Amino acid sequence: MVGGGQLARMTHEAGIPLGIRFKLLSDTLQDSAAQVVGDVVAGDYRDLATLRAFAQGCDVLTFDHEHVPTEHLRVLEADGVLVRPGAEALVHAQDKGVMRARLDALGVPSPRHRIVRDPADVAAFAAELGARADGGAADGFPLVLKTVRGGYDGKGVWVVDSADDAAVAEPFRAGVPVLAEEKVDYVRELAANVVRSPHGQAVAYPVVESRQVDGVCDTVIAPAPGLDRDLALRAEQLALRIAKELGVVGHLAVELFETRDGGVLVNELAMRPHNSGHWTQDGAITSQFANHVRAVLDLPLGDPRPRAPWTVMCNVLGGDYPDMYGAYLHCMARDPQLKIHMYGKDVKPGRKVGHVNTYGDDLDDVLERARHAAGYLRGTITE
CATH class of the missing domain: 3.40.50.20 (Rossmann fold)
Incomplete structure (x- = not known):
């Protein structure tokens, strides 16, 4: 690896x-x-x-x-x-411009977008969006600017509210290729995780809700609560189709916007195990990690079904505890079913250093347990 x-x-x-x-x-x-x-x-x-x-x-x-x-x-x-995945597949997760062009060719729904060279291009794209919206009265802002390569966890992404903002946008100062997208007025963020093997076997995990804080994944709920069954099925089928069309081998995460008209738009692709699939370590019969290993070695894939009605993953970000041993004692004693996964990283404020998983029959209870543990490990909850 x-x-x-x-x-x-x-x-x-x-x-x-x-x-x-x-x-x-x-x-x-x-x-x-x-x-x-x-x-x-x-x-x-x-x-x-x-x-x-x-x-x-x-x-x-x-x-x-x-x-x-x-x-x-x-x-x-x-x-x-x-x-595995091969270069021809992986480039669609490496280069957002390549990804958007290929998804467009496949007829996959995405936010409206354009590769822009400078602030004037951004302003022209915004004007075009505004004209489409209501005959020209709107200005098309805000827009989302993304570096074509290298962004993750909110890095390499900027929201601009006007042509003046675009004129001083950081990516243009850095001279890197930029993708401009409409800022989608979405209901929530979802993720569809699938795994595909070289011989074409594929499995799909339940579609999850992914909640972000400051551009970083904070909480994942599996399955996404209240998600229309038909829409969940369409999202799974869409992810499986993308994996097949792009020739993905291994795990594919398709990050989605649930739109207000009852559809989904593809936001990002990741061709590796993904934060939105961490819940599978304790909440699925076969985890995303185990199935990724099986797929790249062309072994039969494992069952992706959930073990419990609800599983919640919360990321643990670095906070006030440089040594988390005392926090472990509290969290483990308070919730013997809690699963803690730490990454061995030095604790720094805001750094992703681990995650917790909880599961059970009652969503409110499962959410509270996960949030309390993540907050206590970070130091934002003290009792």
Whole structure:
């Protein structure tokens, strides 16, 4: 696996019962996964020679992030390395412009969008949206600007409310390609998680609700409460179709906006285990991590069905506790069913250092337990 973050750590954990020998390319030996994997190479994933040397002897190469240069992956494939997902699929999670163009060609519903070169392009796009909205009376703002490559967890995303905002927008100062999108007036954010194997077997997890705070996933509720059954089925089918059309091997997360007219729009794609699927560790018969391992090795996929009526995942962000041992005692004693997953990271304010999972028959109770534990571990709740 290329990438030493928490996703690699948890994927390695899922492979242990299967006897999988796991090799890791990590930025440093202190990264989350490097602390627990036995065979670790410290190196730069952006360096082709490093990637080529690392891939020697591996049966298959997979990733815990989308940042490996696409051209390097194509070289590895030409070398005969089995890369899953492959470069032709992964580029749709690496490059938002490529993703939008392909989804448009497939007729997949997305926010209205355009690649823009400068603030004048942004203003022209906004004017066009405003004209479509009500014959020209609206100005089309606000808009969302996204760097085409490299953004995550709210980074690389800006909301601009006017042409003046666009004129001083950070991505144009940085000189990077920019995707402009309409700011969707949505009901809530959803995520459809699916896994697909090389021989075409695929499974879909229940569609979840994903709640964001400051652009970072805070809470995931599985399944999404009150979601129309037909819409949930359409969202699952849409994710399965995208996985097939793009040739995805492994886990695919399709982040969605639930619209006010009863539909969905595709927001983002991620081709790896995803934060919106962390609930599956304790709430599904087979976790996203276990199924990702099975898929990239072309093993039969496991059952994705939930174990309980409700599962809630809350992220634990760094706060006032540099050492969380005392908080563990409180949370474990208060809720013996609580599942805590920590990533081995140094605690820094706002940094994602772990998550908790709770499950049960009563949604309000499950939500309260997860939020209390995450808040206590962070230090925002003290009793």
